[in-house]
Amino acid sequence: MRTILFILQKEFIQIFRNKTMLPIIFVVPLVQLMVLSYTATFEIKNVNLFIVDQDNSPASRNLASKFKGSPFYTVVDFSVSYIVAEEALINNKTDQILQIPPGFEKGIISHKESNLQVTTNAINGSAASLMSAYALSIIKDYNSNIIVEQLGLRHPPDPIRISSAFWYNPELNYFTYMVPGILVLLVTIISAFLSAMNIVREKEIGTIEQINVTPIRKYQFIVGKLIPFWFIALFELAFGLILAKLMFDIPMLGSLGLIFFVAGVYILVTLGLGLLISTLTNTQQQSMFLTYFFMIIFILMSGLFTPVQSMPEWAQWLNKLNPIAYFIDVMRMVLLKGSVFSDISKQFFSLLGLAVLLNMLAVWRYRKVA
């Protein structure tokens, strides 16, 4: 026990004497929260629209003005030529084309039907379906206006009325969804990278030799190495949660105690991973690359940006080994839904299992006898 205290003392001295350490602890979370939260957005707020009005009638102008009035749309240009509009689409000057063909108004007035064409750049599929949904809803709105106002008909009552209520994030606030996930990244990156680099650093400068000839036991050395980062990562989480509250007013319905309890286990997983990596590599460079490799895969598969449910089955299966996915789940559930321990027990025990597994592997791999 006393030996561990001496190792801890040494580690803390070294960590806080390192001039890049304090900025890493305080600036990284701020920047990540600010940049990622604002940029990793799914909402499309600004669709560039090209209007091809070949009818040039009050009706077509009325429809065009509906688009112009929408907060989601910026009308970039008008033309009567569809070819010109298509060129703009090819040049990325516009995202969507609304084509109102000649005879549009005539069609409406003569009680028949009229056609419209909406062309959407679908390189980014999910953005395209959103843009197309926006356009359809504006056109639908316009449609019912015509029925009521211009044709003087009463809107036929819908046999089924749909009213949606969005639970847990009623305003569909995007930050509410993203920020808890980004906090997970923060904690993960700090703990995994720092621990992966730490023991390798002793290998690089040669002090590990000296440690290995002392009577220090494996577990003492490892515990002494990991505890400081465990505290730093938990501190990061607290700091990140405070920023999340102050900057984004993220709801915190569940128990913060539960969050920290699960985080304590989660950080053991990432520290174990870092430790394992540091036993497999000989230089800080190698360990950086290896950690980076795992991080990218875990992050992309975690459900932070895209829902896990829409991933192929093998990916969902692989995600059972992904600690980030579990902890993002827990963060979102506890913060936004107020879930209690029984709701997240599956995630908790999975994390516990991973923590035991990775740390056992790491201890087994780390040999004092080379």
Next chain:
Amino acid sequence: MEDYIIRVENLTKKFGSFTANDNLSFFVRKGEVFGFLGANGAGKTTAIRILCGLLKPTSGNIEVAGYDVSRQSNKVKKNIGYMSQKFSLYEDMTIKENFRFYGGIYGMSGKAIREKTEHYLHKLGLEKEKNTVISSLPLGWKQKLAFSVAIMHDPRIIFLDEPTGGVDPITRRQFWEMIYEAAASGITVFVTTHYMDEAEYCQRVSIMVDGRIEALNTPEKLKEQFRVDSMEDVFIKLARGQQ
């Protein structure tokens, strides 16, 4: 027989098909300054690492400080000190912090650590520098400090793996004075070196060539045996003879 502190019998270490140590047998007496010489790649470092418990031997019986290195490596480790050519103090910590850390992990009491720190700082004339980080000290000072740290827990044996590499002649001389002082206080010194003048300072010397010990005796006897005037010539004769 009882006054041998290192006993090596039939030590063999193989890395795949390469034999780094080929059937070594030697004994080191208590309180002796034992020189372990050999050209680069002769297998010195492998042998010293096995003696310190950093590497497992392929076969052989090895006892250090009365303990079997393969089975009681932690007991061996408590009783030895080690200083390698690769610099072993933490560069980003102060002199005092390094003493404190190494003393602490050998289980010394806080009081003992403070006393030893004072003692060595006084001896090296570094009292004023006790709160200086190691990285800003000259190499010679670092080596002397590393040696002091390696013997602060009063080990029975100190292993020195090329301790004076890259150090100027004056510092080397001072370093050897420290080695003699340690030996006089009863610590057995096991030292590898490239400098043949340093070999003359040792009480007994072994010379390794290609994984085998080709000669082992006092420097005087070795010079007599090979009919040369210096250890350097003994060494060259042995190394040549092999080719």
